[in-house]
Every structure is written in structure tokens, then in C-alpha cells.
Amino acid sequence: MTRTSRLWHPNTQMSEWSGFAKIVRARGMHLIDSDGNRMIDGVASMWCNVWGHSRPELVRAMREQAARLQHSPVFNLTHGPAERLADELVRLSPGMHRTFFSDNGSSAMEIAIKIAIQYWHNAGAKQKTRIASLKKGYHGDTFGAMSAGYIPGFFSRFKRQLFDVVQVPTPDVYHWPGSVTESECAKLCLDAAQETLEKDEKIGALIMESGAQVAGGVIIYPESFQKRLGNICRRHGVLLVLDEVATGFGRLGAMVQYRAQKNAPDIVAYGKMLTGGYLTLAATLTTKKVYESFLGSYDQNRHLFHGHTYTANPIASAVAVENLEMYRRHGLIKKIQKTSKMLGGYADAFRELDAVGDVRHKGMLMGIELVSDRRTRKPVSSKKSINKTIFEIGRKNGVYLRTLGNVVMIVPPLAISEGHLRQLVLRTRRTIEEAGF
Numbered sequence: 334m335t336r337t338s339r340l341w342h343p344n345t346q347m348s349e350w351s352g353f354a355k356i357v358r359a360r361g362m363h364l365i366d367s368d369g370n371r372m373i374d375g376v377a378s379m380w381c382n383v384w385g386h387s388r389p390e391l392v393r394a395m396r397e398q399a400a401r402l403q404h405s406p407v408f409n410l411t412h413g414p415a416e417r418l419a420d421e422l423v424r425l426s427p428g429m430h431r432t433f434f435s436d437n438g439s440s441a442m443e444i445a446i447k448i449a450i451q452y453w454h455n456a457g458a459k460q461k462t463r464i465a466s467l468k469k470g471y472h473g474d475t476f477g478a479m480s481a482g483y484i485p486g487f488f489s490r491f492k493r494q495l496f497d498v499v500q501v502p503t504p505d506v507y508h509w510p511g512s513v514t515e516s517e518c519a520k521l522c523l524d525a526a527q528e529t530l531e532k533d534e535k536i537g538a539l540i541m542e543s544g545a546q547v548a549g550g551v552i553i554y555p556e557s558f559q560k561r562l563g564n565i566c567r568r569h570g571v572l573l574v575l576d577e578v579a580t581g582f583g584r585l586g587a588m589v590q591y592r593a594q595k596n597a598p599d600i601v602a603y604g605k606m607l608t609g610g611y612l613t614l615a616a617t618l619t620t621k622k623v624y625e626s627f628l629g630s631y632d633q634n635r636h637l638f639h640g641h642t643y644t645a646n647p648i649a650s651a652v653a654v655e656n657l658e659m660y661r662r663h664g665l666i667k668k669i670q671k672t673s674k675m676l677g678g679y680a681d682a683f684r685e686l687d688a689v690g691d692v693r694h695k696g697m698l699m700g701i702e703l704v705s706d707r708r709t710r711k712p713v714s715s716k717k718s719i720n721k722t723i724f725e726i727g728r729k730n731g732v733y734l735r736t737l738g739n740v741v742m743i744v745p746p747l748a749i750s751e752g753h754l755r756q757l758v759l760r761t762r763r764t765i766e767e768a769g770f
């Protein structure tokens with residue numbers, strides 16, 4: 334532990350912490366602190382690490398690019414890494430035609446929202462300015478993203494400043510009042526969405542995470558839910574905007590999650606794993622139809638009014654290009670499909686624990702919900718944050734964990750070996766047991 338510095342930590346009650354473990358380096362699956370303690374990175378350094386830390390190919394890609402060109406904008410100019418990456422992302426993403434870069438997932442979603450609104454403006458349907466989204470969805474911490482992904486526990490203080498979003502229910506089977514099957518729950522949600530879109534002609538876009546809601550507590554969509562919701566959007570002339578910031582690039586077991594969902598968005602956003610977890614970069618992609626609505630003569634003002642200083646940074650783009658090549662070279666998605674089965678196989682080992690109410694798993698993502706009463710599903714309570722309790726015991730057990738409220742997350746680097754995954758799971762299980770909720 335080091336004395337607290339002037340650093341203000343994110344989403345943290347600072348008075349709860351007298352100091353923080355200081356990470357001085359990281360190798361493979363391990364974070365190593367200033368006392369030499371090693372922790373398995375159980376949350377892939379906020380869900381973004383793919384290959385583990387200090388991977389030589391990625392470090393080399395960054396070093397080589399850094400020596401040649403560190404930053405040069407794509408305002409009036411272009412450069413190789415950004416062009417290669419833009420093309421590669423379009424190639425990977427069925428139906429997509431253009432890539433717009435930003436430097437974090439929240440911005441990628443802000444851009445998605447702006448594109449959707451301006452699309453309707455350009456198309457002459459200026460009244461279609463309203464956004465719909467799924468309850469419990471999360472799209473980032475900036476104002477547009479908070480509006481679209483409104484989680485009251487996180488954002489209620491800012492509610493007055495957020496723009497109005499129409500929310501439709503999410504198929505959260507575990508927390509549904511009364512008991513429903515997955516398919517009944519999906520049907521109820523789809524019927525509600527259908528009714529909402531039918532009633533409100535001002536809705537221009539529906540925004541949702543692709544495949545599962547992660548920050549909302551690991552809520553995995555029932556089979557065909559996303560596809561059917563996409564069909565409802567299409568029938569009502571509403572753009573479908575997918576957020577794959579957390580769930581794309583293999584996290585749920587497929588390179589492009591919407592492809593696995595047999596779903597066709599108009600706009601999609603990527604982030605987190607794009608650079609293998611090494612630098613900050615995000616992308617927003619659109620179809621040809623959406624892109625072409627922005628074309629016209631200059632004085633028509635149809636072009637996209639958006640740009641960031643570090644848009645398409647060359648070093649970040651170069652490491653992303655290398656990362657995507659590595660997915661191919663190492664057949665990562667195939668490997669994940671195998672490791673994912675192993676992770677799923679551990680669900681019962683968590684369910685045995687009294688404090689565990691539910692375990693949800695897909696791909697390389699697992700959420701373990703801690704409850705004080707299995708029947709009422711009431712969350713465990715503690716005076717300290719649950720996160721801090723679990724983090725501290727985890728640290729002692731050699732694993733880095735960060736919970737989401739009462740949900741313990743297992744979000745390992747995607748390329749984790751079966752041996753390390755077993756260690757991660759067993760240490761996490763022991764940590765929950767020792768927390769004694």
C-alpha cells in the first residue's frame with residue numbers, strides 16, 4: 334500500500350481508501366505491485382485486455398509506430414494505420430461501410446447518437462429526434478451516453494440535465510417480478526417495445542448493448558431477442574444502434590456479436606478490446622445508407638459535425654491493426670469458444686455458495702450475483718462497499734476483482750490459458766466464501 338496521492342480515482346468513495354496497491358508492471362495474466370505481489374487480472378483491466386500484459390508483438394507495434402509518427406490528425410490529412418484499421422473494421426462487420434474514430438467508448442456512443450439524429454435531419458424527417466433504449470443498458474459516463482444508458486443508481490443526480498429517452502424493458506429474467514421463463518420474458522419485452530415504437534413516431538433510433546448488458550449487472554439476452562427487436566425497429570423505420578464496446582471482439586464468444594445474433598444494425602460502436610487493451614481508441618461504424626445521407630454540396634451542411642483532437646491516433650491505430658491480425662494468426666475466437674465452455678462449467682461451483690443467488694455466463698464473461706436471501710433476491714449488504722470487501726480479500730488471494738454492486742464479475746483477458754482460468758475461478762470462489770456475506 335502506498336500513501337494516497339493527489340490522484341482522484343474513478344467511481345470510488347475516496348474516504349473509504351487509505352491507500353491503493355501500486356501496480357508497477359504487468360506480464361501475461363498478472364499485475365505486479367510495488368511489494369512484488371502478483372494478482373491475476375480477473376477483470377482484464379476493465380474488460381479490455383485480450384492477450385495479457387506486455388505482449389511483445391503489441392509492444393513492438395506501438396514502439397515502431399511511436400518512432401515514426403506519434404500523432405497527426407485526420408483533419409485534412411490521413412495516415413496508414415487509421416486507413417488500414419478503418420478498412421479492416423468494415424471488412425469484419427457485415428453491412429457496415431464507413432468507420433469514424435474516437436478515443437473511448439462513451440465518445441463512440443455519443444457519435445452514434447449524433448449520427449442517428451443527424452441522419453434523420455439529413456433525410457428530411459426532422460421530427461425523428463427521440464432516442465429509445467433498453468432499461469439497465471449502459472453506454473458510458475458522458476451526458477449523451479448517460480441519457481441513453483440511464484442506470485438510476487449511477488446517474489440519478491444528473492437526471493435533470495439528461496435528455497429525454499424512452500426506455501423499453503430488458504429481458505432480465507432473474508429480477509423479473511414473479512417467475513417467467515426466458516422466452517416468456519423476451520416476449521413481454523418485445524411486445525412492450527413494439528407498442529412503444531408504434532405509439533411514438535418521433536423515435537429515430539433504438540440503442541442497446543449487443544448480446545448482453547454488462548455494466549447493468551451481466552444480463553444475457555435470451556435466444557433471438559436481439560434479432561426480433563432489430564426486426565421491430567426495421568418495421569417501424571427506427572435505426573438500430575448497437576453498442577459492442579464491451580461485448581464485441583470475442584468477449585461473448587464471437588468476433589462481431591451482432592453477427593452471432595443474426596442481427597443487422599444501422600450503426601455499431603466498438604471500443605475496449607480494439608487495441609488489445611493497450612491504448613485508448615474506439616470506433617463508430619455505419620451502413621452505406623446512413624453514410625450517404627451525409628453527402629451533398631458543402632453549403633447544404635449535411636456533413637457530420639464531430640471530431641476529437643486525438644481521433645484515429647496513429648499509435649493506437651497501429652496497435653489495433655496488430656491486435657486484429659493476432660486474432661487471425663492465433664485463431665483466438667476458436668480458442669475462446671473452448672475456454673468459454675470451461676468457464677461455464679464452473680458456474681455450479683459458485684452456485685453451491687450460500688451467498689450466490691444467480692450465475693450468468695456467456696463467452697468470457699461471468700456475473701455472480703450475491704444475495705442475502707435467495708428467495709427475495711435481496712442483495713447482500715455491507716457498510717463498506719461490496720467492491721472493496723471483495724477486492725481486498727481477492728488481493729490477498731492473488732486475484733484482481735472489481736464488482737458491479739453485488740455482482741462479482743469474471744472478465745478475464747480473452748486469451749487466458751485453461752490453467753490460469755482455473756486459478757482465477759478457484760481464487761474468486763474462495764474470495765466470495767471468505768467474504769462471509
Ligand SMILES: *Cc1c(COP(=O)(O)O)cnc(C)c1O
Binds near residue numbers: 472474548605
Ligand atoms: C465501457 C463501456 C462504454 C464506455 O466506454 P469508455 O471507454 O469507458 O468510455 C460504453 N458502452 C459499454 C457497453 C461499455 O461497457
